[in-house]
Amino acid sequence: MINYQAQFLSDLSDFVQGKPRKPVAQASSLLLDDLEDEPSISKNWECPPDFRKERYAPFLQLLAWKTGTKIAHDEFIEAVVVAGEDEAVIDDAIEQLTNIYSALSLLSPNPARQHHHIFLPSTGYDKLQVMPFKLHSAAAGIQAISTTEEWETVAKNGVIVPFRPELRHKAAPAPLHTPVVSRFLVSPTFKEFGNRRMYTEAPPSNQSTQASTDGGVVITPTAPATPEPALPVRPKGFYTSTLSSEKADQVTKWVDQNTATKSDAPLDPQQPVPPEEYPPEQKPIRGVLKRRPKAATMPPKCVESEAAEEQNSGELSSVSSLLAERPKPRQVLHRTMGQKTSPGPKPVTKQTTLDKYWLTPTEKQATLDKYWSPVSKHQTKPDNMKSEQRVPTPADLSPTSVKPGVQSELRESTNAITAKPESVQTQLQELARTMKPAVHPDSCHVLEIFNALQPTLEAARSFPGKLQLEAHIELVTITPLSDDQNFDMGYVTLDEWRSHFQPKRNRASAPYFACNKVTSSGGDVDGMVDLIWSKKNPERIFFEKPIDYETVLEYHCRMSNGANFVITLDESGNPTFHHAQAVLGCSTVHFPHRLWDINIVIKGGMNLQIHQDPTLKKGLDEFAKSIWFEPGESLVIFCCEPTNRAFTVSKILMKQTMRHRHQTMNEETESKLMLKTVEVREFIIGRKPQYPGLIRGRIPINDMQQCVSLKKLWYEISIVSDEIQKLLDGNRGLELGQETKGWSATDILGEEIEMKDIPYDSSEVAKSVGSSGLGGMYRLAKVVLDRMRVGE
Known part of the structure; x- marks a missing residue:
């Protein structure tokens, strides 16, 4: 559940640096009070209306250290003064300061970026009705996957529906389907990674443990001074569901090593190789079951018959190569009418028309030459051959059958038809490059959506971190303006x-x-x-096989100052650090005649500046080395919060993402649009009172009903563009103050860039996006919205 009014940060400096903000006096200490040391060149950067000195003081210090300039905020002129010895360096510092403001302004609350709404269809509805969400047919399904807090919020809201003059009764709830695993996620494979020794090797009973900086275990002779142990080891009986399988694997490995036959003697080439060599008989070991597959037996007759068939086939293959290949008899078709009817003495003439008698003799002769000349006779192609497959034969080009004046034209047309495929492909590519894209009837809606997102996209060019542009399938509900507002029997x-x-x-x-x-x-x-697409055209909209598959684990953490960040682990356990994703801008499209709506969202998570806070960096290193992920019947993950208490873990998520490519109706074209489905599972977190720093997360992978009953499982659906995502991924390597040059906001439109009065041929990036731009995402999301039946 997303509240778009509450997605902002209280302090931008704390959000980026991850530490408490410094006093305002530090910003005033940068003022240029000493006239003797004042640099010779200085320029001013006018502060925006929402500029706050205490928030930007840490960034001014960092920028001054990076550029070697002196930067201070002047309260009298409401500007930031940048002074130095080199004018080019000063201009670069002012440009970086502008980019810093553009990036951080996206994290501030701005209704203009997060409150843009479109009503579709815009015609045909004179009255609307806001129905209580509790009476909606999809209320039961949403309640099944919403937490208690989310449902209390949504139950008070209303949903826009077409107005009906009769009294609305409570709609029958949609039947809840039994939660089943998607067929694309039936047998997911997970690999074990992490510090296993940290949790499996217990220390002696008369000694205590303490965490080392490298994540290992250090034995100390005395107990720690604090009641909480620094490194909590797994207690006896804490989690022993996989110990039996581990012991069985160890025993099996030991048996295989001791019973393996080793022979270093050279083999005699004269001796035949046995068909199969069985291992020696082994005594059964208690607790381990080892079965030997039975050898498949075959009757002697079958073996002899197969050998005879192989021998006969070998003889035939050797003899057939020496024999001359005889042509196969062809079936002769006789034309009965041609055999009984002899050709007449007069040539066949065309049926007489009235125009024939109104033409002059010259026009008559020209008309006859046009339709009944020998050239037209040879140019006539059979019905079972396409025009592009027709190739003139030597008989067609003979001097006796073609007039002398037409031989040159036929020779040129023959050369064009029999040209090389490379030249044809070049011509097609040149034609596709010069051909302008078609104008869509709903381009006005795409332009309205882009105009709402354009300021956010322009500012996002300076956003260092992960960016995503997606068309989400969501359910938009309206919050009552007052507590006593009632949506029953009301219309607007x-x-x-x-x-x-x-x-x-x-x-x-x-x-x-x-x-x-x-x-x-x-x-x-x-x-x-x-x-x-439809019953008449039962073609798939998306390819069945997913184009890619990704599984990540996310630790949502909270620092002591209230800032949130995420630690992401890939399938191999490699960590990345970034701030929690926030909605930078969105455009909501309401469809009152549909259950679901479309929300085109720009999300972003800024890179975590861990090098500026040594305490946070030390805590992250210690936390990353304490992670152990153990797959099995239940996915179990262990971790230890840092001893310096730099942050705490609030929740752990596992996200499995699949993308299915869009299959266009024209097979010759390829689309870069995709259906993105994300399965989100939240780990059930457990703690022990005697070990409060130890966290164990568990997911019953084979019991989906338990996950659903605990509100720990749901799916998210969206339409994405692979070409646009490749452009946005370039921002991950940016630093705060830099701006990407790889794309612009108008490039997101792709082939519809001319709506902004920009020539299509002038932007190579827009050409690479093509039909997979913002308009394509919007139209494909509408197609999915019209055909999906989830919750109905």
Whole structure:
């Protein structure tokens, strides 16, 4: 559940640096009070209206240290003074300061970026009705995957539906499907990684343990002074479900090593190699079951017959190569009418028309030459051959059958037809390059969405971190303006809706909530992958085989100052650190005649600046070395919070992402649009009172019903563009203050860039995006929205 009004940070400096903000006096210490040491060149950077000196003081210090300039904030002129000896360095520092402000402004609350709404279809609805969400048919499904806090919030909201004059009764809830695993995630493979020794090797009973900096175990002769042990080892009986299997594997490995036959003697080439060599008989070991597959027996007759067939086939193959190949008899088709009817003495003439008698003799002769000349006779192609497959024969090009004036034209046409494939491909590529894209009838809606997202996209070019542009399938609900507001028996006009969601004169729009949890059953996800265009055209919209698959583990952590960040582990256990993703901008498209809506979202998570805080860096290193992931019947993960208490772990998520490529109706074209499905599972976290720093997360991988009942499993659906995502991934390597040059905001439009009065041929990046731009995402999301039946 996403609250778009509450997604902002209280302190930007704390968010980026990960430590308490410094006093304001440190910012004033940068003022240039000493006139003797004042540099010769200085320039001013005008502060925006929302600029706060105490928030930007750490960034001013960092920028001054990087550029070698003196930077201070002047309260009298409301500007930042940048002074130095080199004018080019000063200009570079001012440009970086502008980029820093652009990136950090995305994390501040701004209704203009997060409150843009479109009502579709814009015509055909005179009145609307806001129905209580509790009476909606999908209320039971949303309640099944929402937590208690989320449901208390959503149950008070309303949903926009078309107005009906009759009284609305409570709709029958949609039947809840049994949660099943998606067929694409039936047998996921997980690999073990992490510090296993830290949790499996227990220390002696008369000694205590303490955590070392490298994540190992150090034996200390005395107990620690604090009641909480620094390194909590797994207590006896804490988790022993996999010990029996581990012992069985060890015993099996020991038996294989002791019973393996070793022979270094050279083999005699004259002796035949035995067909199969069985290992010696072994006595059964208690607790370990080893079965030997039975050898398949075959009757002697079958073996002899197969050998005879092989021998006969070998003889035939050797003899057939010496014999001349005889042509196969062809079936002769006789034309009965041609045999009984002899050709007449007069040539066949065309049926007489009235125009024949109104033409002059010259026009008559020209008409006859046009339709009944020998050239037209040879140019006529048979019905069973396409025009591009017709190749002139030598008889067609003979001087006796073609007039002398037409021989040159036929020779040129023959050369064009029999040209090399390379030249044809070059011509097609040149034609595709010069051909302008077609104008879509809903381009006005795409332009309106882009105009709302353009300021965010321009500022996102300076955002260092992970960026994503997705068209989410969500359920948008309206929050009541007051506690006593009731949505029963109420209706609103379209003008009233516009006054609430499209206000003018910088007025705040009506609050709303968007639920991005679509379902809890993998069967619903499979149904969306198997969507077809229509019953008359049962072609798939998406390819069945996913183009890629990714599994990550996310530790959502919280620092002592309240800032949140995420530690992401890939399938091999490699960690990355970034701040929690926030909605930088969005455009919500309301569909009152549909259950679900479309929310085009720009999300971003800024890179974590761990090098600026040694305490946080030490805690992250210690935490990363204490992780142990153990797959099995239940996925179990262990970790230890840092001893310096730099942060705490709030929740652990496992996200499995699949992307299915869009299959266009024209097989010759390839689309870069994809259906993205994300299965989110939250680990059940357990702690021990005697070991409060130890965290054990568990997911019953084979018991989906338990995950659903605990509200720990849901799916998210969205439409993404692979080409756009490749452009946005370039921001991961940026540093704070830099701006990417690889893409611009208008490049996101792709082939529809001319709507912004920019020539299509002038942008190579827009050409690479092509039909997979913002408009393509929006249109494909509408196709999915019209055909999906989840929750109905």
